[in-house]
Amino acid sequence: MCGILFQLVQARNDSNRSTSSPVSDTLINDVARRGPDSLSTVEIAAESLRLSFSASVLSLRGTAVVPQPLYSHSGHTSETQYVLCWNGEAWRLDGEEFGPDENDTRLIFDKLIACEGRLQDVVQRIEGPYAFVFYDGPRKKLWFGRDWLGRRSLLLRQAAPGTSDITICSIADSQNTCRWDEVEADGLYFINLSDLRQPETDIQHPPIRRIPFISHDDKGLEQESSTCMTLPIPRLCKTIPAPNTPSLTPDSPAVSRLYDLLYGSLRLRVQHIPLHSVPLVPGHDGSLRPSKVGILFSGGLDCTMLARIAHEILPVHEPIELLNVAFENRRVLDAAVAEAKKAMKNKKDSYQKLNGPASTSTGGNMGLTESPADNDIYSICPDRQTGRNSWKELQTVCPTRDWRFKEINVPYDEVLAHKPRVIALLHPHDTEMDLSIGLAFYFASRPLEPDSPKILLSGLGADELFGGYARHGTAFNRNGYPGLIDELELDLTRLGKRNLGRDDRIIANWGREARFPFLDEILLREVIAWPVTDKCGFGAVPAGDNWDALDSEKKVLRLLAWKLGMKDVAGEKKRAIQFGARTAKMEAKGGKVKGTHKISVTTA
Structure with missing residues (x-):
């Protein structure tokens, strides 16, 4: 498990500064909470672009903590060529399990570098939950995405119109009022950074492209490996059972x-x-x-x-x-107390009918039970x-x-x-x-x-x-x-x-x-x-x-x-x-609130 925070900031041609709001210290701390074992940042300056990659690590694989982001330099210069922020558990690659001492982050990073820009060939072979951001310097591309089930969080925030700045993070910045959107779990996304490298370029938002997941037997789409990825599961069996099909048993x-x-x-x-x-x-x-x-x-x-x-x-x-x-749950508790009081009153009335009104002063508790409020409310x-x-x-x-x-x-x-x-x-x-x-x-x-x-x-x-x-x-x-x-x-x-x-x-x-x-x-x-x-x-x-x-x-x-x-x-x-845990409709006077209703100000 890891926390991911990526920022792409483009300098403006008027002041050579970005109009994007910086992320808050709160967001950085929240990313760190997700991975208490390590927190690091890698920054890249490429012409008019500044790319910042931060990642925290909760180490649960391999023999030692592997700090992130992982990065690789060119063999001839000190320029950073590749960067990976990986939040996932790759259980298998090409159907083969990773060894107990292997770190999946390092192995996936090596595969992404070796694929020569065809990330879809690697990503569609990964089995397990993941969200990631990957920088491919030689090809000037930024890749990001989630597994097809969306088991790990990844959010995207695009800056105000007139800028191409974006932020990709595991969680939203609660100190910033800009809306975040969840990265869909429907494919692999990428941005051609070469489109954004000129300061005078006026792009409202960077063009984000997608390589989609499709069913392995979907004949309605062109299944070229360069334009799509195959889902790891078949279509549902839709065979209608024969009449009088025997029931399952423990020995089936x-x-x-x-x-x-x-x-x-x-x-x-x-x-x-x-x-x-x-x-x-x-x-x-x-x-x-x-x-x-x-x-x-x-x-x-x-x-x-x-x-x-x-x-x-x-x-x-x-x-x-x-x-x-x-x-x-106040609402449930109040209802239980009211029901108990009603039952107590009914018992009291019945007792008085049998023994007379005066008997209540000498009749002890008349066999009445204590209120639920006196018991363990949980x-x-x-x-x-x-x-x-x-x-x-x-x-x-x-x-x-x-x-x-x-x-x-x-x-x-x-x-x-x-x-x-x-x-x-x-x-x-x-x-x-x-x-x-x-x-x-x-x-x-x-x-x-x-x-x-x-x-x-x-x-x-x-x-x-x-x-x-x-x-x-x-x-x-x-x-x-x-x-x-x-x-x-x-x-x-x-x-x-x-x-x-x-x-x-x-x-x-x-x-x-x-x-x-x-x-x-x-x-x-x-x-x-x-x-x-x-x-x-x-x-x-x-x-x-x-x-x-x-x-x-x-x-x-x-x-x-x-x-x-x-x-x-x-x-x-x-x-x-x-x-089951009684978190639904907790307020005693909450009214008729449906699950599909937006969280109200009073609720918050």
Whole structure:
């Protein structure tokens, strides 16, 4: 994980100065927060242009910290020829995994230099999340882009009309009122710097060109390697299942294969975490071993299965942290108190009818329970309840592992104190739903101790792959398998437009990195090619076994949980994080606010 900050400034012909506003110290500090292990800057002056490359590093690969930006000089002069700011994890190149001691940044840099200006030939062969900025001095080009799923953040800000200055950064500058735009995860972008090198050139904005990603079997476009890149996945299998297709069982080949795919994906993401990235600060009692891996843990099916399979990979002496966040939600709490008061009044009225009005003075508490306000306000959060239940099942099924269930309790006043910061990190996303989800990730990923793990696993992607949303069931009920398949295809096409960049800005703020095992390219390629009946159970003929009672959504993943002994988890319902952690509609008198509404001034 790294923070990227690039500036291109062109001198003006009137005063030989740029009209662009410099970035604030706040932005530089925010970039540094993303990568606490290193922060460096490389500057290049080329005729009328000044290029500044800054990068911070959170080192999680290789045997030592590799400072960024990486740069290379010409063999004959001291002129800088190439510069790379890389924020990513390249798990594979051409299908081959990197070695445990190799640093992907250095290897990618060497490949980009050797490709002789054909970056698309290298980029389309990378498997894993990334965002980058690359300077190709000999060819006078600046390249930038994100992986096809947009798993790492990259924003762009263009200066006022009449200038060609641009800034590219992992996060927005909260001290500057200019709007930032998210770099789309739809291809590789570049600028021909030779177009901008004359001071008298009056270009409103530098022309930004794109080499797009296209499907490997898209016959509607000219598939020349110089004009496009091939997506690493096939089209969704749209075969309509035969009538009376048998139901999936724990012994179905798809269930076993899903285990293998998840195991392989998790192995890449948790097995070789270098020692230099693991804090050596002892636990509070002076003896606790630090965790290398944490899981954003609601107790739901997806995250619990990541925990269960990670147990098969990590040495048994290594603890795994389960990060469970719950919020003090005034609206929910007030409703619970009102309901409790109503129940108490009803009980009191019933008691008086049976024993007389005077009996209340001598009747003790009449068997009435205390108000929810007197109990743990965080225990009523759905994710806290499911989190505790799934933690207990993990302890039962995998008793040799030190499962560290971390209860992260967030008071309402603390939410108000941090909300401006969260809103700044969300930019350019700005809806109430963005805020609700952002708050949950912000506090869930905030380190609890100095030795908190830097790597956090997320179950994102399982719902899109295996039909885990309620709308998948609705689509099947309305239009059968064709409707369900169309809905799954829509999810697939929208994966690159999901809000992973937003989530990256939130989580990386704490110097931690989110990893998404369900979005591994090998796993995606295989699962996308499966028939729909190998993913979910809609319309299948029951076999008359106990597992038939499991929900049809994500049936293959539920059966894998069942097979691995997690039978309670196999039956867990889908619940969005903003509702499970209770970050949605937190104000007691918030009115009817929809998730699509813009964040209001009063909310902020």
